[in-house]
Structure formats: C-alpha cells, structure tokens
Amino acid sequence: MSQKRRAGTYLWTVMMPSLKYQKGETVMGRWPGSSLYYEVKVLGFDLKSQLYTVIYKDGTELELREQDLKSTSGFQARSRSRSRSPGRRRSRSRSPGRTTRRSSSRTAAAVAAAAITDNAASSRRETRLRDVEVTLSPLPTKTPENNGNNRHEKNEDKLKVENNTANKINESEKKVEAEPEKIQGRYNLRRRKDDGDAKSDEAKVEHPEEKEAKKAAGATFATPLDFGGKIGAYFWLLFLPAWVLFLVLHVNQEDPSLATFPPPLPPLDVFWDAQALSFIILWILFQALLYVTPVGKLSEGMPLRSGERLKYRTNGFFAIVVSAVAVAAAVHYGVDLTYIYSHFLQLATGSFLISFVLSIFLYVYSRYAAPEQLALGGNSGNVVYDFFKGHELNPRIKNFDLKFFCEMRPGLIGWCLINFAMALAEMKKQGLDAPSNSMILVNLFQLLYVVDGLWNEEAILTTMDLMHDGFGFMLAFGDLVWVPFTYTMQAYYLVSHPSPLSVPALTAIVILKLVGFYIFRKSNSEKNAFRRNPSDPKLSYLKTIPTATGKSLLVSGWWGMVRHPNYLGDLLMALAWSLPCGFSHLLPWYYMIYFIILLVHRDSRDMVECRRKYGLAWDEYCRTVRYRIIPHVY
Ligand SMILES: NC(=O)C1=CN([C@@H]2O[C@H](COP(=O)(O)OP(=O)(O)OC[C@H]3O[C@@H](n4cnc5c(N)ncnc54)[C@H](OP(=O)(O)O)[C@@H]3O)[C@@H](O)[C@H]2O)C=CC1
Numbered sequence: 001m002s003q004k005r006r007a008g009t010y011l012w013t014v015m016m017p018s019l020k021y022q023k024g025e026t027v028m029g030r031w032p033g034s035s036l037y038y039e040v041k042v043l044g045f046d047l048k049s050q051l052y053t054v055i056y057k058d059g060t061e062l063e064l065r066e067q068d069l070k071s072t073s074g075f076q077a078r079s080r081s082r083s084r085s086p087g088r089r090r091s092r093s094r095s096p097g098r099t100t101r102r103s104s105s106r107t108a109a110a111v112a113a114a115a116i117t118d119n120a121a122s123s124r125r126e127t128r129l130r131d132v133e134v135t136l137s138p139l140p141t142k143t144p145e146n147n148g149n150n151r152h153e154k155n156e157d158k159l160k161v162e163n164n165t166a167n168k169i170n171e172s173e174k175k176v177e178a179e180p181e182k183i184q185g186r187y188n189l190r191r192r193k194d195d196g197d198a199k200s201d202e203a204k205v206e207h208p209e210e211k212e213a214k215k216a217a218g219a220t221f222a223t224p225l226d227f228g229g230k231i232g233a234y235f236w237l238l239f240l241p242a243w244v245l246f247l248v249l250h251v252n253q254e255d256p257s258l259a260t261f262p263p264p265l266p267p268l269d270v271f272w273d274a275q276a277l278s279f280i281i282l283w284i285l286f287q288a289l290l291y292v293t294p295v296g297k298l299s300e301g302m303p304l305r306s307g308e309r310l311k312y313r314t315n316g317f318f319a320i321v322v323s324a325v326a327v328a329a330a331v332h333y334g335v336d337l338t339y340i341y342s343h344f345l346q347l348a349t350g351s352f353l354i355s356f357v358l359s360i361f362l363y364v365y366s367r368y369a370a371p372e373q374l375a376l377g378g379n380s381g382n383v384v385y386d387f388f389k390g391h392e393l394n395p396r397i398k399n400f401d402l403k404f405f406c407e408m409r410p411g412l413i414g415w416c417l418i419n420f421a422m423a424l425a426e427m428k429k430q431g432l433d434a435p436s437n438s439m440i441l442v443n444l445f446q447l448l449y450v451v452d453g454l455w456n457e458e459a460i461l462t463t464m465d466l467m468h469d470g471f472g473f474m475l476a477f478g479d480l481v482w483v484p485f486t487y488t489m490q491a492y493y494l495v496s497h498p499s500p501l502s503v504p505a506l507t508a509i510v511i512l513k514l515v516g517f518y519i520f521r522k523s524n525s526e527k528n529a530f531r532r533n534p535s536d537p538k539l540s541y542l543k544t545i546p547t548a549t550g551k552s553l554l555v556s557g558w559w560g561m562v563r564h565p566n567y568l569g570d571l572l573m574a575l576a577w578s579l580p581c582g583f584s585h586l587l588p589w590y591y592m593i594y595f596i597i598l599l600v601h602r603d604s605r606d607m608v609e610c611r612r613k614y615g616l617a618w619d620e621y622c623r624t625v626r627y628r629i630i631p632h633v634y
C-alpha cells in the first residue's frame with residue numbers, strides 16, 4: 001500500500017477541525033467564473049484538491065476553492081444592495097457556460113434554469129466569450145402535480161406552473177427579504193432521490209446510525225445508497241452467485257422450463273474442479289499480458305474530482321484478434337473446446353471464487369486510498385455495502401487499471417470464446433457438419449457486439465461504470481462471472497434445443513439486429529465525441545443546454561430523441577439475440593428480461609446522478625426530452 005494513500009487518509013482526519021467552513025454550514029459561494037455569489041451549503045472538503053463540495057439551492061453540486069466562499073454574515077450588507085433592483089441589472093458573467101445571468105434576487109438567482117443553445121455557439125464559447133440569455137426561475141413549490149416521477153412526464157402542466165411562477169417573480173421578490181425562512185422551503189437544498197423528488201432539506205431525516213457510520217468512515221463524500229442499501233447488499237451478495245449457479249444447472253436439464261425450476265442441487269464436490277480454476281487463471285493472465293502489451297493508443301479518461309485524467313491502454317481490438325488467433329491455433333492442434341460446455345458449472349464456480357477473492361482485495365486496498373480516490377456511490381461507511389458497490393473508483397496497481405481491465409477483457413472476450421465452444425458442442429451433440437442457423441446468428445450477433453465494444457474501447461471511458469461506479473463485488477462478479485456465464489445462455493440453450501429458422505424469420509431478425517446496432521453505435525459515438533470535444537465542428541449542428549459545471553447536455557440528435565437512445569439500441573439487439581431461440585422456453589429470453597430491468601434501473605440511477613450534477617439544467621433537459629428510452633412509450 002503506497003505511502004501516498006496512507007498519508008491522504010491521515011491528513012484527512014487531523015486537518016478537518018481546522019477548516020474555515022464546516023460541513024452543513026450555509027455560506028455564500030461564487031458562481032464559477034462569475035462575480036455573483038449565491039447561498040450554498042457545504043457538503044465536504046477534499047484535502048488533496050483543497051476544494052469544498054457545495055450544493056446550490058437548485059441542487060447543483062460543485063467544488064469551490066476557499067477564496068470563492070464567504071460567510072453569510074459578512075456578505076449580507078453588500079448583497080442586499082445588489083438585490084435591490086432585481087431583474088433589471090444584467091451582469092456579464094463568465095460562468096462555465098459563459099452566460100449572462102439576470103439576477104432577480106440574491107436567492108432566486110441560485111436556481112438558474114439553462115437556455116438551449118446550438119452547439120456551434122457552444123463551440124465558440126470554448127474560444128471566446130459569448131452571451132446567452134438565461135432565464136432564472138425559482139423551483140416550483142412541491143405540489144401533488146409537480147412532485148414525483150411524473151413531474152417531467154406531465155410536461156404541459158409543468159410548463160404552466162413555471163410560466164405562472166415567472167409571471168409572479170417580481171411580486172415574490174418583494175417577499176424574499178422579508179421572509180427568508182419561507183424561501184428555504186421553496187428551494188430545494190438537497191439532492192433529490194429521483195429526478196422529480198423535490199424533498200426539502202428539513203424533510204429528510206438522517207438516522208443516527210447512518211450518521212455514525214459515515215463519521216466512522218470519514219465519509220464526507222457520498223451519494224444516497226441504492227440497490228436496497230445495506231440490507232440489499234447482503235441480499236445481492238447471496239442472490240447473484242446462487243442465481244448464476246441455478247441458471248447453469250437449469251440450462252443443463254432436458255426440459256429447462258419453469259415447471260422444472262429450481263433444478264435439483266448436485267453434490268457439493270461436483271461444483272469444484274481445480275483444473276477448471278487453473279484454466280480461468282491462465283485465461284485472465286493471458287488477457288492481462290495482452291493488456292499491458294504496449295500496442296495501441298493510450299487514451300485519456302474523463303477528469304476526476306481531483307482534476308486528474310487517468311490514461312488507459314485501449315488495445316482491446318488487438319487483444320481479441322490475438323485471442324482469436326490463439327484459440328484457432330489451439331483448436332488446430334487438437335484442443336477440445338467442448339470442455340467448456342461439459343465443465344461449464346466448474347468453470348463458473350472457479351470464476352466466482354476469483355471474483356470473490358478479487359473483491360476482498362479491492363476492499364482492503366481501498367482502505368488505503370486517499371478520500372478523493374473513493375467512489376461517491378460506494379463510500380457509505382458500511383463495510384458490506386461498500387464491499388458490494390465498490391469503495392474505490394479506479395483501483396490501480398501502477399498503471400494497471402483493474403476495473404477497466406476486468407470490464408473489457410477476460411469476461412467480454414471470454415463470452416465470445418464460450419459462444420464459439422457452444423457452437424462446436426452443438427455440432428458434436430447434434431451430429432452436424434456446421435452449426436445451426438440460430439447458433440450462427442447468436443454467435444455472430446454477440447461477436448459483433450463485443451468486437452464493436454473493443455473497437456470503440458475509448459467510449460467506455462465516458463460511461464457510468466468508469467466515471468461513477470466504484471470497483472467492488474458488483475462489477476468484479478458482473479465482469480468475470482455474470483457476463484461470461486449468463487450472457488452465453490442462448491448459445492448454451494441451442495446446444496441441446498435446436499430451433500430451426502425460416503429464411504423470412506432469419507432476414508427479419510438480421511434487420512432488427514442491424515437497426516438496434518445502428519442506434520446503439522451512433523448514439524454512443526455521438527455522446528462520446530461530444531464529451532471528448534464539445535467544439536468538434538462535425539457536431540456543430542447539435543443543440544445543447546449549458547450547465548453550471550461547464551459541461552453541456554445534448555438536446556438534439558440522438559440524445560434529443562430520448563434520454564437514453566443507446567439503451568434503446570441495446571434492447572433491440574437483445575431482442576434479436578433471443579428470437580433465434582424460439583418461444584418454447586423462457587430461458588433464452590432471460591437476458592432480455594434481465595436487461596430491461598438492468599437498464600431501467602440504470603436509467604433511474606443516472607437520472608439521480610445527473611440531477612445532482614446539473615440541477616435545473618437537467619430538469620430543463622428532461623422537460624425538452626420527455627421520454628427515457630422508448631419514444632412516446634417510456
Ligand atoms: N450489455 C450490457 O450488459 C450492458 C450494456 N450497457 C451499455 O453500455 C453503454 C453505456 O451505458 P451507461 O454507462 O449506462 O450510460 P451512458 O453511456 O448513457 O452514460 C450516461 C452518462 O452520459 C451523460 N449524458 C447523459 N445525457 C446526456 C446528454 N443529453 N448529453 C450529453 N451527455 C449526456 C451523463 O454523464 P456526464 O454528463 O457526466 O458525461 C450520464 O451520466 C450503453 O450503450 C448501454 O446500453 C450498459 C450496461 C450493461
């Protein structure tokens with residue numbers, strides 16, 4: 001464990017009491033780039049970057065330097081005179097969006113809604129100052145109409161509420177100074193549970209045990225628990241491995257139908273095979289060797305909280321090509337890959353053991369990490385939850401990034417290897433000279449998915465897993481067990497359950513796959529290109545919403561169609577993977593069902609995270625782009 005890691009934790013503990021502003025304190029924070037100060041609440045302090053995390057009244061969280069904060073007492077006299085002529089004074093501000101803000105009042109200004117602008121303008125913002133009119137409107141009071149998830153779905157109602165509020169703004173400003181405590185209720189001080197959950201600060205009660213746990217872990221930076229919190233973590237730790245083993249046992253049955261679920265448990269020694277475990281270890285080491293080979297690009301990740309940008313060796317395509325050559329050579333020299341089919345259960349158990357040991361290592365390793373290296377979502381102070389969710393954001397041994405490697409290599413490439421082995425097993429079992437049409441489709445479709453992911457490996461650096469999720473049991477198990485041993489269910493199923501396809505059915509399925517792939521690839525590439533270079537002239541036709549963080553949100557193109565066009569494409573592809581297996585059993589549809597649940601949950605997690613980061617600009621985006629995944633449906 002490096003000394004730097006230990007030193008970070010030590011300094012954190014001893015220096016906290018001497019900080020000028022304390023956690024929970026309400027102070028005035030400068031709007032980044034401008035000379036305007038708004039009321040903010042201090043959420044924490046990061047020793048390494050020497051930045052305070054603060055939350056504005058609109059829910060936007062930002063990191064500010066000490067000199068950008070002032071105590072409210074020393075500030076009031078000056079700011080009052082500023083707010084005397086609300087709505088009339090225009091101040092030129094150089095906020096990250098470089099917007100001109102109409103300050104209707106000291107307090108109301110903090111709840112800025114963003115204006116939609118086109119990306120050509122947004123590009124120019126990168127090089128020169130540009131004024132964009134920004135409408136400032138207070139957050140509507142919590143009412144049955146605008147509260148809850150349907151807040152954005154009921155677009156028309158919401159707009160009406162806002163228009164009314166806007167009309168009344170001058171009237172309400174008069175009351176602002178006279179009734180400061182009422183304002184507290186009108187503006188949302190706390191990050192919302194979901195996109196529309198506008199709970200006031202007072203409404204949220206922190207349980208004493210939660211407080212204690214946080215204190216014990218020095219968990220100043222943390223986001224609300226998900227996956228059912230602490231209890232949920234216990235549940236998932238037991239359920240996920242059991243589920244994989246049940247699926248594997250189930251697919252092995254003559255009749256893998258609901259009537260025969262759960263399958264009978266074999267004796268315990270059947271699960272264990274030392275040779276299977278050693279094959280898994282060899283495969284992971286082989287992939288690690290390819291990963292560290294200095295071939296391919298060194299790509300930069302997105303800026304971390306500390307401002308640092310990590311470098312990643314993105315040679316995934318090289319890795320899959322070399323792996324394919326190695327597998328072809330092995331088959332040529334007589335290696336029987338159907339071993340994978342006959343020892344599937346033992347291989348899954350071996351992978352599970354590795355993922356479990358890796359998760360323990362990751363948790364212990366994270367205890368030596370500096371606070372800014374921890375993941376916001378896995379820093380609750382509860383050992384089991386943090387172990388499950390992932391405590392450290394980007395655990396690395398020197399330059400070897402464990403999360404990136406596990407997500408993109410052994411499991412993902414292993415998925416294709418297993419599918420290929422299933423095709424060989426089908427030929428052997430069914431006495432075929434070539435795999436069936438259905439097996440070929442499933443193999444080619446999923447191979448395309450993986451190869452595309454590796455070809456565009458850099459794009460993973462702007463996804464949720466890499467940017468937000470810590471690396472713990474959930475992802476270690478997901479990458480090393482879940483992906484290779486459950487995503488291969490369709491191929492495994494086809495080995496013993498042939499499903500002939502007519503030419504029209506085959507053609508329709510291929511078209512569906514290509515449509516899904518097109519949407520998936522185009523939308524992912526559009527967002528990735530925009531995040532990497534917002535001033536890219538090729539994207540200048542896109543409309544964007546500026547946000548207080550300096551990043552903009554795409555509001556036209558693919559990301560103007562629905563909020564997660566990439567999920568839509570992915571779901572269409574998932575449908576095309578299940579259809580070749582027919583409708584005799586539910587098992588080959590398992591992936592489709594799981595994927596809908598996963599993506600709906602992921603979308604809601606992302607909504608919470610984006611609401612936290614972008615505040616009202618995110619609300620504006622949600623009002624403009626009403627549907628989450630399927631246009632006019634969901
Ligand atoms: N096969 C599988 O098992 C799985 C596949 N996937 C696939 O992986 C891919 C990545 O998914 P995932 O990481 O969940 O999510 P996304 O790639 O969609 O990333 C979400 C992030 O994109 C940014 N963003 C959101 N809206 C906008 C916008 N309008 N303009 C610009 N940026 C925006 C935000 O980050 P910020 O603003 O901070 O940049 C947000 O947090 C998807 O294609 C998904 O289908 C995902 C999970 C499992």
Ligand SMILES: CC(C)CCC[C@@H](C)[C@H]1CC=C2C3=C(CC[C@@]21C)[C@@]1(C)CC[C@H](O)C(C)(C)[C@@H]1CC3
Nearest residue numbers: 240407449450452453460465474477478479482483
């Ligand atoms: C065990 C849990 C219930 C769920 C674990 C989820 C993980 C299996 C997935 C989370 C995000 C993933 C992605 C891919 C694979 C599945 C996991 C790890 C991905 C690498 C597949 C290939 C794609 O092209 C991609 C876009 C690169 C995917 C990124 C997200």
